[in-house]
Amino acid sequence: DSGVTQTPKHLITATGQRVTLRCSPRSGDLSVYWYQQSLDQGLQFLIQYYNGEERAKGNILERFSAQQFPDLHSELNLSSLELGDSALYFCASSALLAGGATGELFFGEGSRLTVL
């Protein structure tokens, strides 16, 4: 158990709909990361938050947005869903090392989104 909790585990929805994925980081970790993994593909970095503030942005579509709340949990919002958005969405959390480097990443078990 990594200590990172993601909900829901599975989600099936239709094109054009909007969904929200939730992540609770490991206790004490201030950084939260979101990744997308399509079938047989590598992990694609979407966005990172640190203590409520956006820290880095990757290949995140404009239809997608995220935020980190004061209690440090994070939500990833996916709107106007398309078939190609079907994927595993992983959340990870980490502490920051001295000098600002990223500490060890702890991944949740992912949310599997299927868009029909």
Added chain:
Amino acid sequence: KNQVEQSPQSLIILEGKNCTLQCNYTVSPFSNLRWYKQDTGRGPVSLTIMTFSENTKSNGRYTATLDADTKQSSLHITASQLSDSASYICVVSLSGYALNFGKGTSLLVTP
């Protein structure tokens, strides 16, 4: 072009055999290099983290090596088990917070 390249893309070995996975990177300045194991449909799990000053680190039957001069790392798995079947991902961390992921090597261990 991905700044972290892994090879081979996939590998099949017999149970009990050893294998070595490769990771070449071009990113700099380099902070640390990580290897993760990802079982199918599960979240990745950290195996090793090495800073630029370390050239080897072990975690049970997994041994990672790093040559910062040639920007190469390898993950050696000894006496493979069926449970080693997974994707192995190399991640290079730049100074600061950016992480660069390789696409992974898919390993299948057969009886």
